[in-house]
Amino acid sequence: MKFLKSKNSQTIVVILVVAGLLFLALSGYLTPVFNLSLNPLISFQSWLSVRYLSAQDFLTAPRDITQLREQNAVLESQVTQLETQLIQLEERLGEAQVCFALLDFGRTNPQYDYIAATVIGREISPFLQYIIIDKGTDHGIRYGMPVVTQQGLVGRVDAVIGPAARIKLITDSTSVVNIRLKAAETEAQLLGSLTGDLALDMIPLDENVEPGDIVLTSGLGGNYPPNIFVGQVLSVQTRENVLFQTATVQPIVDFNSISSVLVVSNFVAVDISPLIPEP
Amino acid sequence: MISHLVCAISIVVFYILQITIFSQSPLVSGAADLVLLFFAAWTLQEKMKNSWLWAAVAGVIISTISAMPFYTPLIAYLIVVGITKLLQRRVWQAPILAMFIVTLIGTFVQHAIYILALQISGAPISWGESLNMVILPSALLNMIFALPMYAIVNDIAGRIYPLEAEL
Numbered sequence: 001m002k003f004l005k006s007k008n009s010q011t012i013v014v015i016l017v018v019a020g021l022l023f024l025a026l027s028g029y030l031t032p033v034f035n036l037s038l039n040p041l042i043s044f045q046s047w048l049s050v051r052y053l054s055a056q057d058f059l060t061a062p063r064d065i066t067q068l069r070e071q072n073a074v075l076e077s078q079v080t081q082l083e084t085q086l087i088q089l090e091e092r093l094g095e096a097q098v099c100f101a102l103l104d105f106g107r108t109n110p111q112y113d114y115i116a117a118t119v120i121g122r123e124i125s126p127f128l129q130y131i132i133i134d135k136g137t138d139h140g141i142r143y144g145m146p147v148v149t150q151q152g153l154v155g156r157v158d159a160v161i162g163p164a165a166r167i168k169l170i171t172d173s174t175s176v177v178n179i180r181l182k183a184a185e186t187e188a189q190l191l192g193s194l195t196g197d198l199a200l201d202m203i204p205l206d207e208n209v210e211p212g213d214i215v216l217t218s219g220l221g222g223n224y225p226p227n228i229f230v231g232q233v234l235s236v237q238t239r240e241n242v243l244f245q246t247a248t249v250q251p252i253v254d255f256n257s258i259s260s261v262l263v264v265s266n267f268v269a270v271d272i273s274p275l276i277p278e279p
Numbered sequence: 280m281i282s283h284l285v286c287a288i289s290i291v292v293f294y295i296l297q298i299t300i301f302s303q304s305p306l307v308s309g310a311a312d313l314v315l316l317f318f319a320a321w322t323l324q325e326k327m328k329n330s331w332l333w334a335a336v337a338g339v340i341i342s343t344i345s346a347m348p349f350y351t352p353l354i355a356y357l358i359v360v361g362i363t364k365l366l367q368r369r370v371w372q373a374p375i376l377a378m379f380i381v382t383l384i385g386t387f388v389q390h391a392i393y394i395l396a397l398q399i400s401g402a403p404i405s406w407g408e409s410l411n412m413v414i415l416p417s418a419l420l421n422m423i424f425a426l427p428m429y430a431i432v433n434d435i436a437g438r439i440y441p442l443e444a445e446l
Contacts, residue, residue, distance in 0.1 A: 121298035123346055126310045126413050127393050127404060130346050132298065158346060166346060174402045194404055195308050195412050256303075 099260075104150055112225065114262040115139055120164070129172035129196055130158065133261060138162045144223070144269030147261050152229035152252040153177070153217060154261055156269065165263075170230070171196040171255050179230055180218040184209050187218050188247075190230060196255060198231065203245040209236050215249055222270025282439050283329055286321065289435065290337045293317045309416030311424050314341065315359055315389060319381040319425070320432035322363035323374050326440045334360045351396040355389040362388065375429060382425040386418045 024030045099116075115135055123130035135141050137160050147154040147167050155175070158168035170177050175192035179200070186207045188200045203209055213233040219226030231251040238245045293313040301311050314337060322330040338353030345352055363381045370377040390413065397404050 122302035124294075124297055124302060124312070124314070124341060124352065125345060125347050125393055126302070126305060126308055126417055127390075127397055127402075127409070128346050166344075168346070173397075173404055174400075194408055 112264045113266040115141060115265050117141075117165075117261055117263060119258050119261065123166075127173070127194065129169040129175075129192060129255070131155075131167045131169060131258060131261075133165050133167060133263075134163070135263065136160050136162050136164045140265055141165050141263050142265075144271075146224050146228070146264045146267055146269070148228060148264060149253055149258065149261055152231065153224065154253055154255075154258065156223060157263065167261070169196075169255055171198060171251070177224060177230070178218045178220040180216050180226075181207070181209060181233070182214040182216055184213060187220065190215065190249065198249040198251050200233070200247040200249055201244060203236075203247060205238070205243070205245055207245070209233060209245060209247055211235055222272055224269075225264060225267050282327060283333075285435060285439060286327070286329060286333045287336075289317060289321075289432075290314065290333060294337070294341065306416040306420050308412040309414065309418075309420060311417065311420035312386070312389070313424065313428070315356065315385055316382060316421060316424055316428040317432065318356055318359055319363050319385055320378060320429045321436075322360050323367055323377055323381070323429070324432065324436040325367075326436060330360045330363070331357070347393060347396060348400040349396050351392050355392050358388055358392070359385040374433075375426070378425050378429045379422065382421045383418060386421045387414065390414045390417065 021030070025034075117133035117135040117139075119131050120134045121132040123132075133147075141157060141160050143157055143160055145157045147156060153170055155167045155169040155172070157165050159166040168175060169192070170190065171192045173192050173194050175190075177190040178187065179190045180187050181200075181203070184203075184207045186204060186209075188203045191199050191201055193199065200209075200215070211233050215230040215232060217224045217226055217228040217230060229252055231249045231253075234248040234250045236245060236247045293316075297311075297313045301313055304310070318330060318334050318337075321327055321333075334356040335353065338350070338356040341352045341356075342350040359381065362384055363377075366377045366381055367374075370380065390409065394404055394406065394409050
């Protein structure tokens, strides 16, 4: 008993007990005891925590909702402003892309001077394919000047007044353009139609024309400058007992969505009609 | 006087709408003709006595701007006003029905005049293709827009002559 009363021996007993407990805990023998004692504590802690958070929510939520609503309104307003800015920037980007494309065309064809114009209307009669542009004689536009876009040929100036001009598209049913097939190295006539489709006529029978062949202006007739891109051959029709082949052409320009054009201002159209003998 | 002013402004507005929007939104190759619809609806209003005058004025101006030969828009609009006047006396109790009939007949007559004029001027336009690709789609679009146009013009007429309308 004296041995147990000494301080050193008490310390040793405590260490041994703690070590024993640690050994039992680490070896898993005390887990049921821990569970039995801790589970009620955790359950109580959970219950208390849930009630506390509910109470906190109840006390603080109304103020937060008001704040959130205010923040939401501010953010919605910012979103609306940003969307408006985005639309404006997209519009400007679209305009800039058109301008860059037109500029590109001007750079690749430096021999011509161009007047850029915006399409402001179309012919009232659905039988005719004409557009109206916002530039006229006041800006240097004259009758007969060819009109192009960055993609290719559009048509020519058919009528002009001070602030505006009317352009006859190559898709018009009365339009005839002398063209050159790049691959076949032959010339033909490009005809418009009522529906706006383009067709090639007067292709010699011995010429081998394939779908995909490039169609360029030939410059014959004096109405259009040579080597302006028109489109590609879509299909070729060869029939027996005819003198020429015909073909349909896919125009490079989307005539339904033209918004800007370039008028070639330094090309003088030659009127050769007096030289054509009357039948 | 006010009816002249309103008529002139309306023609300008509908013509601008026509060449900027409606001619750029075709159905197949056909398009609605707001000016024709306006004249049909305007002529059907009993109080409006200036249809001939403004059809002539608008016809001349539009013919000058248009690429159509021989002043055909002028002829077409005058004929539409004439047809409307005839129908107004016969179908006076059902103006909306008259509007639809005028729109249908007027569209066919107008396009027939256009085709004739273009054929005379040398354009290779066939009747069959024109009927399928232009006339029928245009007639359909005109019929669709006939009722709203009649409602608008009827409202304008009611505002110009409110006292007579109340009596």
